[in-house]
Amino acid sequence: MRRREVPTPVTALVNRQRWLDAAGETLGRGIQAALGQLGNRQQSVRNVLHGTWLGHPLHPLLVTVPLGAWTVTLVCDALGRRRLHTAADASLAAGLATAPFAALAGMADWTATDGTARRVGVAHALLNSLALLLYGSSWFARRAEARGLGQALGFAGFGVVLVSGYLGGELVYRHRIGVDHARDDDVPAEWVPVARADTLEDGKLVRAEAAGIPVLLVRQGETIYALGETCSHLGGPLAQGQLVDGSVVCPWHGSRFALADGRVLNGPATYPVPCLMTRVREGQVEVRAAFG
């Protein structure tokens, strides 16, 4: 079950902007069309953009580069010294050159969001596009020797980036996008009975509970696998997913986890799900954390 969202005033304001849904639909179609051009490399590219290969979301790492660069621009412009013009222009250009990479990673993450978070994500993307436009105009103004105008556009761009950054924070801290939703800490350290072994059909995904924690059980031949049942991406119910080549695919956004150890094979998830040890005692399947 999805977590009930209690909107902040800003989220509530964004939520009322229903036109964002139409913008989101257009954006989503554009991204899907672009990814569709990649054919069977699409999932690999998605994994790169999500940060699945890194075990950490990529977008928050990449955004630090243009933000840092544009902060340098801001400081240089604010100090108003002629000898800082070169540094201001170079850092502005560095931000312009690196922001698209952060945007690509963010858009990939956004495609796997729903509801209010999706709408906030559209507002975040539109504001970032506006900031990019302002900084691009600032760069052209500086090249045309209109430094005062260039600086004004740069200050405006930084203001827009701050508002957009607030929404980015809402996505992470309020809507928990990019946060690990699997409950690794709660996995029982001692053996706990979870199901009768003779109720597990070969190749069937079964949801059980271990000390109140949802657990996914899968029998494959003589082996019984147990993983945390909550998808680490946004908390999807893995027991309602699909079994594919020794892995389970989440029904919500298609993250794929290896049954053998819970590692992420395909994003949007970047964090693994907990893997539990199993044994059968007196006809009962028992599980415990795979450590300790």
Ligand code: FES
């Ligand atoms: S909840 Fe998004 S992939 Fe599982």
